[in-house]
Amino acid sequence: MKTSEDLKQILERIDHRGYPAYKDTRGVYQFGTYILGIDHVQGDPFAAPSRLHIQVAGRAVRIPKELYDSKHKKTAVADYLLRNFAKQLERHSFQAHGSGKSGIIQVTRCGQEVLERTACEIDEKTGDVTVRFEVGFPARGRTIQAGELVKILYQYLPACVEKALYYKNMDRNAVKQAAELSVDQEYIREQLKKEGLVAFVADGSILPRESGVSQRPMKDAVPFASPDSMRITMKLPYKGMLTGMGIRKGVTLIVGGGYHGKSTLLKALESGVYPHVAGDGREYVVTDDTAMKIRAEDGRSIRHTDISMFINDLPNGKDTYAFDTEDASGSTSQAANVIESMESGTQVFLIDEDTSATNFMVRDELMQQVIHRDMEPITPFIERVRELYQEYGISTVLVAGSSGSYFQIADQIVQMDKYVPKEITEFAKKAAADYPVLKFPEEKPKEPSYDRKVRRNPGIRQKGRVKLKTMGRDAIMIGHETIDLRYVEQLVDSEQLNTLGQIVRFLEEEIFDGKKTLGQAVEQAEKLLDKRGPAGMCEGNIVPGNLARPRIQEIYACMNRYRKLGTDRKERG
Template structure:
């Protein structure tokens, strides 16, 4: 391994040379307290920034093992260090001058959720830290400005590293609070099934967001307060006594007038599958880890999915046990989303009437009189929602603002009144008696067939160069085939989308063989992420990309929306 002095001498030699001479800097260098690796050097100052990594021995970093002794604490500490480094890098960025991206120092930009990322990784045994970052190597035009890079690598970057990656006693309280919060959040998750709950919303939570484009909490918002009938008290390991609304397993209906907070509550529950940072307002909004938001998704592709539980006897005779289309309707897409969520192991569905296909959700009594059930190929969710819970142990939380039909099938009914929830189950059930449902029950549906076995793509397996691009949070492009993830609403970060792209590519190259089911493929991917981490996906990129871990449910969603999937 070379020394920091070797790097400084090298920079002196290549100063004012043509920009490609920066390639000579690639390698690892021992600095006081850490190793700096230059893993990839950009081709010119206007290209994507160079990729660097910092390696700090656990004995040098000095973080107490009690801060990362459990998986949830480790992820929380990694998140805290990433945020700390990001703050420092933002102040140091572009203090070195030049053309193009010269002087850039950047790392992952974390949102309100705490995600496992490649940006910062802590070895649970040794405490060793690996940090990934990007640096824009300075140039004047396309001529190397090595003095400005020396300023970055020997002045600005060491300050960021010292501040973020080494333990300081003055930070002890802040970091201990991060670890304690993570442990308390995990405690609530562990308690949900024991208490027969699928979600918990703490009293005092701030659910509304600042705006439609901001995930920050809204100022002066009404704090959440549980109705007494639904109140649950938990004794957390660190915070102690915490009260809030427990949502039991089964079918829960959230109703109320417009702008009273129904969808705001559901949105908080959607994101409750992730932990949140202190100050977010949703730190103690905890939802079943496997919960999936279901909606209509016109135009999506569907690959041999068994939607016969909801749709059968189509006029064109199309097979609904192995339903396939490149342009799904609202009802067929929502039916597929439900069945695919079952396949993905979801035990809670989150549904908003506003983003659902009306004919998939319910058929009112008048419509049933005019268009008899035998003439309608769609069996609405209202006729299957009870079986989903009783036969498959899948609960549902449903927001409804216009249809009262679900009063009949709901186990629990909550009214949102000016952002305050009220328990109205008994009242709503009594009112529903005046509007009886069709007494003729449907025959039970057969269990969906999940025996889908994806075939390999020869081109992707044999090609050394595959074009994989991530287009924000919403899209992946693989060999010019676009995977649209706009309506996979529980994706929160572009880096999760990037990881899904790598999951898809890895599956194509190693797992799709026609012998294994889609469930087995996704279980293998999820197990690999659990055991080996996200870097295992970057087999040909040396693990230098910024990725965030997606859930198993989002891996399923990505594969299901890949139009190039062959079954």
């Protein structure tokens, strides 16, 4: 391994030369108690910044082992270190001068959720801490300004490492609280299973967000307060006694007038599949981590999916046992979303009436009389929702603002009144008794089939490489193919999409063989993620610093929206 002096000599040699000479700096260098790696050098000062990493030896970091001796604690402490490192870098970014992106120093910008990321990792065996970040190598025009880079590498970065990554200089109480909060959050998640709950919303939580473009808590928002009939108490390992609303398994209906907080509560439950940082307002809002938001998604592609539980006997004779389309309707897309989520292991459906296909969700008594069941290919969700719970153990939390049909089949009904929840199950059931009873199909559907075999798409690699590009949280481009993920609403970070792109490449090149089902292929990827984290999906030895782990539900969602997915399936019968 080279030393920091070796790097300085290289910089002195290439000073004032053309920008491509910066590529001579690539390599790994020993800087006292840490290693600096220059992994990728940008092509010119206006291109994406160069990618670097720092690995600090555990004996220098000295974070107590008990703060990262479990997966959730390790993720939480790494998240804290990353945010701390980002604060330090901000003070020095663009302090070195030059053209284009010269002098920029940046690292992943974390949101309110705590995610497993490659930007900061802790080795559970050695205690080593690795951070991955970007630096704009300075230039005047396209002429190297090595002296400015020396400032960054030999003055600014050592100061940031010293302040952000050495335990002796950290706010030790804050690090400890981050680890303890993760333990409390994991405890609540385990209690959900033991208590027969699908979600918990702590009293005092702040659910509304600052704005449509900010996920920070809204100032002066109404704190959440559980209805007495749904209030439960938990004794957390560190926080102690905590009360809040427990949503039990089954069918839960959330109703109320417009702007009273129905969708805000559902959004909090959607986000509750992830842990949140202290001060977010939702740090004690915890949802079953398999929960999936289900919605209509006009125009999406569907690949040989068995939607026969909901749709049969289409007028065009199309097979719904292995339904295939490039342009799904609202109802067929929502039916496919339900079945695909079942395949991914989802135990809770989260549904908002506003983003659903009406004809998929309900058919009232009058419509049933006018349009006979034999003339309607769609079996609405309302006629399957209880069966989904009783036969498959899948609960549903549904926001409804206009249709009262679900009153008859709901287990519990919550009314949001000026952001305050009230349980009105008994009152609503009495009101519903005056209306005609819904008629349900007599015959139960067959269990959905998930036997889709996946085969390789040979065109994914061009000119020796796979081109991956992420468009925020909206889409992934693989070569010329775009995977639209706008409506996979529980993706909270663009870095999750970066990882999904790597997963698609990995599955295409390493797993798909025409023999495995999609489920078997995804499970294989999930095992590797468990073992090696998001880095396990990458080719080569250099780990990108912009990956965050998605859930298995989002992996399925991504693959099911991949129009180049090669699937084979036997026809029914």
